[in-house]
Amino acid sequence: MSQKRELSSAEEEYLEAIYTKQESKARVATTHDLAACLGVRDASVTEMLKKLSEKGLVDYKPYRGATLTETGCAIATKVKRKHRLLERFLVDICGIDTRESHKQACEIEHVISDKAIDNLSAQLGHPSTCPGGSAIPESSSEDETPVSKLSEVGKGAYTIRFLTSKEPETISRLCSLGLIPGLTVRVLRSIAKGPLVIETKDTQIALGRDVAESLIVSPEEPEAEGRRTRRRRGAPSTATPG
Amino acid sequence: MRETTSKKKDTAPKGIALMGNPSAGKSAMFSQMTGVNVIVSNIPQSTVMVQKGLSHLDEHTVMVYDLPGVYSITAVTEDEAATKDFLLSSPLEAVIDIVDATRLERNLYLTLQLLELGLPVVVALNQVDLLKTLNLDIDVAALERELGVQVVPTIATQGEGVHDVLETAFHYADQPSRRTHRQVNYDDHVERAVAAIIPMLPETSIPKRGFAVRLLAGDKDFESRVDEHTLELVRTFRGEVERAHGEDVAVTIARGQHSTADLIASAVLVRKVHKPTIGERFGEISTRPRTGYPLLVALVGGMLAIIFYVGGYLNSLIATFFEGIVFPPLYAVVDAQVANPFITSAVHSTLLALAAVLAIAIPYILIFFIFLAILEDVGYLPRVALLLDRQAHVIGLHGRSIIPMLFGYGCSVPAIMATRALPTRKERIITTALITLIPCSARTAIILGVAATYAGVQYALAIYLISFVLIIASGRLLRATVPGRTAGLVLEIPLIRRPALVPILKKTWLRMREFLYIAVPLLIVGSIVFGWLDLTGLSRFIEAPMAPITVGILGLPSFTAICLIYGVLRKEMAVEMLAIASGTFIFSTVMTPVQIFVFCLVVTLYVPCIATFGVIARELNARWAVGISIFTIVLALIAGGIAFRVLTFAH
Numbered sequence: 001m002s003q004k005r006e007l008s009s010a011e012e013e014y015l016e017a018i019y020t021k022q023e024s025k026a027r028v029a030t031t032h033d034l035a036a037c038l039g040v041r042d043a044s045v046t047e048m049l050k051k052l053s054e055k056g057l058v059d060y061k062p063y064r065g066a067t068l069t070e071t072g073c074a075i076a077t078k079v080k081r082k083h084r085l086l087e088r089f090l091v092d093i094c095g096i097d098t099r100e101s102h103k104q105a106c107e108i109e110h111v112i113s114d115k116a117i118d119n120l121s122a123q124l125g126h127p128s129t130c131p132g133g134s135a136i137p138e139s140s141s142e143d144e145t146p147v148s149k150l151s152e153v154g155k156g157a158y159t160i161r162f163l164t165s166k167e168p169e170t171i172s173r174l175c176s177l178g179l180i181p182g183l184t185v186r187v188l189r190s191i192a193k194g195p196l197v198i199e200t201k202d203t204q205i206a207l208g209r210d211v212a213e214s215l216i217v218s219p220e221e222p223e224a225e226g227r228r229t230r231r232r233r234g235a236p237s238t239a240t241p242g
Numbered sequence: 243m244r245e246t247t248s249k250k251k252d253t254a255p256k257g258i259a260l261m262g263n264p265s266a267g268k269s270a271m272f273s274q275m276t277g278v279n280v281i282v283s284n285i286p287q288s289t290v291m292v293q294k295g296l297s298h299l300d301e302h303t304v305m306v307y308d309l310p311g312v313y314s315i316t317a318v319t320e321d322e323a324a325t326k327d328f329l330l331s332s333p334l335e336a337v338i339d340i341v342d343a344t345r346l347e348r349n350l351y352l353t354l355q356l357l358e359l360g361l362p363v364v365v366a367l368n369q370v371d372l373l374k375t376l377n378l379d380i381d382v383a384a385l386e387r388e389l390g391v392q393v394v395p396t397i398a399t400q401g402e403g404v405h406d407v408l409e410t411a412f413h414y415a416d417q418p419s420r421r422t423h424r425q426v427n428y429d430d431h432v433e434r435a436v437a438a439i440i441p442m443l444p445e446t447s448i449p450k451r452g453f454a455v456r457l458l459a460g461d462k463d464f465e466s467r468v469d470e471h472t473l474e475l476v477r478t479f480r481g482e483v484e485r486a487h488g489e490d491v492a493v494t495i496a497r498g499q500h501s502t503a504d505l506i507a508s509a510v511l512v513r514k515v516h517k518p519t520i521g522e523r524f525g526e527i528s529t530r531p532r533t534g535y536p537l538l539v540a541l542v543g544g545m546l547a548i549i550f551y552v553g554g555y556l557n558s559l560i561a562t563f564f565e566g567i568v569f570p571p572l573y574a575v576v577d578a579q580v581a582n583p584f585i586t587s588a589v590h591s592t593l594l595a596l597a598a599v600l601a602i603a604i605p606y607i608l609i610f611f612i613f614l615a616i617l618e619d620v621g622y623l624p625r626v627a628l629l630l631d632r633q634a635h636v637i638g639l640h641g642r643s644i645i646p647m648l649f650g651y652g653c654s655v656p657a658i659m660a661t662r663a664l665p666t667r668k669e670r671i672i673t674t675a676l677i678t679l680i681p682c683s684a685r686t687a688i689i690l691g692v693a694a695t696y697a698g699v700q701y702a703l704a705i706y707l708i709s710f711v712l713i714i715a716s717g718r719l720l721r722a723t724v725p726g727r728t729a730g731l732v733l734e735i736p737l738i739r740r741p742a743l744v745p746i747l748k749k750t751w752l753r754m755r756e757f758l759y760i761a762v763p764l765l766i767v768g769s770i771v772f773g774w775l776d777l778t779g780l781s782r783f784i785e786a787p788m789a790p791i792t793v794g795i796l797g798l799p800s801f802t803a804i805c806l807i808y809g810v811l812r813k814e815m816a817v818e819m820l821a822i823a824s825g826t827f828i829f830s831t832v833m834t835p836v837q838i839f840v841f842c843l844v845v846t847l848y849v850p851c852i853a854t855f856g857v858i859a860r861e862l863n864a865r866w867a868v869g870i871s872i873f874t875i876v877l878a879l880i881a882g883g884i885a886f887r888v889l890t891f892a893h
Contacts, residue, residue, distance in 0.1 A: 122429075123429070125482075125486040126485070126486055126488070162489065163489070163493065167729055169729040170729050170732070171493070172314075174732060175492055175493055175496035176312075176313035176316060176351070177313055177734070178351060179732075180496050180500065181493065183500070191628075191629070191632065192531070194629075194631050195641060195731055201345065201348045201504075202344065202345050202347065203348055204529075204734070205732065205734055206627065206732075206733045206735055207732055208640050208641065208731030208732070211730035211731060
């Protein structure tokens with residue numbers, strides 16, 4: 001999230017259009033192609049490409065066209081992923097026809113959150129293609145949310161992302177205590193080279209360092225943490241920093 | 243035995259099972275219901291087998307079963323497997339699910355699993371008295387509505403609500419209208435798979451939805467109940483769900499159950515901010531490394547010091563009382579009245595044995611048991627497991643194994659039984675083997691009562707040090723040689739409870755009683771036989787063949803041979819018999835300090851007592867029991883032989 005930049009819907013639309021062109025074997029998206037695709041004048045395209053080039057999102061060569069930079073490509077991929085998943089959702093679940101779904105997906109894709117789209121993808125069973133048959137890019141959210149092993153983090157609230165343990169005993173024990181992806185835990189204490197104490201659901205649990213290593217977590221989002229703190233009953237162990 | 247009794251009509255005992263998360267209060271509830279003296283502890287997973295007892299409800303008799311505490315019925319440890327097995331195979335009138343009110347969300351997870359399997363659940367909402375101190379409140383009527391089962395608030399430790407919950411469970415079948423229970427809402431993939439599996443299932447007493455969920459989760463007990471064709475399809479569905487979610491299907495299912503539990507809990511729970519209680523402050527201090535380790539050292543050191551000084555004081559008080567005041571007139575009377583030397587010998591031996599029990603065993607063992615009961619009751623032991631987890635890795639274990647090992651300082655038998663809560667067999671084997679090397683309270687009585695008193699405190703400390711070093715070394719050896727693997731530490735840390743006098747005394751008495759009932763008769767018989775062997779001169783036939791070991795390797799007086807043999811029956815008998823064999827409690831008059839030290843060291847290490855041998859054979863197998871015994875005998879002879887030679891040269 002560190003490199004998050006605010007882009008307008010129009011800017012995202014341009015990146016998406018260039019992405020589509022590059023995807024369909026054209027290595028460079030020309031100004032003219034883009035104008036036709038987005039239904040705007042060539043001059044507007046040139047102006048926008050210059051702007052995007054300044055932001056370091058595209059490589060723009062006048063009269064030749066534009067290619068996406070690495071950053072630009074990442075953003076475009078994400079928008080495209082949202083677009084195609086939304087189309088899937090609108091067609092499969094809402095029963096909307098493909099043309100209408102494309103229009104609506106174009107609007108929703110700019111406002112829907114990464115987390116919402118990841119959950120939608122899970123609900124849909126992680127489809128691999130959109131209704132039109134184009135591939136849906138893989139989620140890149142893991143690259144963006146800083147994740148680390150629970151054994152390596154400091155005190156504070158974290159959300160469990162996934163379990164890497166392969167031992168059935170450990171997985172089962174973690175499941176029965178509710179330590180599963182999606183749960184928020186609070187690290188209360190970490191004994192050097194030793195176990196951790198975490199708090200969840202009003203209970204303190206000691207976790208061996210080896211077990212904590214198999215839990216991949218990301219820091220809890222601030223607003224969600226605020227809600228949780230209010231809900232939590234008085235936390236004895238956070239009262240005095242140790 | 244249910245078959246035989248259930249034929250009778252009104253008086254037939256109805257079976258009611260007690261279920262719940264570890265330390266939710268099952269055992270307290272059980273002892274309130276039945277009056278059977280179950281040991282109640284504040285340690286997760288301390289009930290290691292299914293206990294049963296009769297309870298009386300008005301004119302009816304009810305059979306109550308206390309099951310081991312479990313977080314779920316997925317059966318990872320042997321405790322959990324035993325619980326699930328019992329629930330699925332026994333026709334029960336009702337299952338009382340003891341839900342810890344202070345940990346509602348977590349406890350409801352198990353409740354939902356029980357309901358899913360169609361068990362006749364009545365919820366006992368326990369520890370409701372603690373809600374006030376934590377500034378929580380639970381809407382009981384709303385909880386009943388949410389779950390669709392009857393909920394009875396209880397305070398098991400004080401007996402409040404216990405009669406009500408038993409009555410509700412007893413009349414479970416008479417409920418006017420069966421309500422619909424709360425179902426877990428799984429995500430669509432799981433729901434679709436479950437819906438597809440249901441039509442293929444055979445007719446059983448288990449609801450098909452629950453059956454399908456367990457099958458999908460890969461529960462072996464349920465997989466064995468369906469044919470290969472169905473299993474094949476279940477595997478296909480499982481694969482589909484796992485592909486969709488990118489995680490183990492068991493995790494997806496657990497998420498559904500936990501989120502339903504969360505929804506229910508947040509609907510009925512009212513929270514307010516509260517100040518940390520004294521218990522929470524102490525809990526905080528006890529787990530923070532900077533304060534936790536010094537506290538641990540202080541507690542253990544203080545305990546040993548009190549046992550040594552107070553125990554030592556009581557010991558000498560009791561010994562002088564008997565030897566100086568009680569015995570002389572009794573001996574005089576017996577010697578004057580009875581001519582038969584066998585009878586006078588038997589009377590002398592019996593008196594000496596009783597004095598030995600009172601003077602050597604009780605001061606040390608009683609005080610130790612009181613301490614252990616306090617530490618257990620307040621919930622301190624899991625904190626020791628936490629603090630020593632890192633250290634336990636040195637010997638191939640983790641912190642969870644520390645709790646059975648701490649019990650080992652009390653008695654090896656319950657300690658070895660407590661290893662059932664460990665997740666893998668390798669951990670059980672290593673922990674069991676090491677427990678036999680830990681000085682139990684009987685050996686503590688020997689080390690403190692004999693070595694420290696008659697040879698010197700430095701000798702007692704040396705024995706502790708040697709046994710500690712050997713435990714570490716053996717642990718490392720076993721870690722490398724025992725096949726299998728170990729799982730990591732995942733242990734709940736309970737709230738610190740204020741110690742309650744009555745349960746502590748009750749627990750201490752139960753442990754003491756067992757000791758007295760078993761040890762005293764054994765000692766009296768042993769003592770009489772020993773007296774006769776001595777009288778008839780037969781004892782040399784035992785002493786002579788063992789002399790190469792006792793005198794040759796260990797440098798001990800030959801009369802210690804019989805003591806060592808008796809020590810196999812019970813460890814402290816080795817010393818009590820030593821008093822009888824040498825005719826005095828003042829061991830320094832018959833043995834040198836080095837001999838006393840070597841004797842105590844060998845007794846501490848060699849072959850586990852007969853009861854421990856039996857429990858190892860039952861819990862692991864006879865081969866391990868024999869193997870561990872041989873291992874410890876060799877260890878004791880090597881350690882004793884080296885100690886004797888080193889100390890003799892040094893002097």
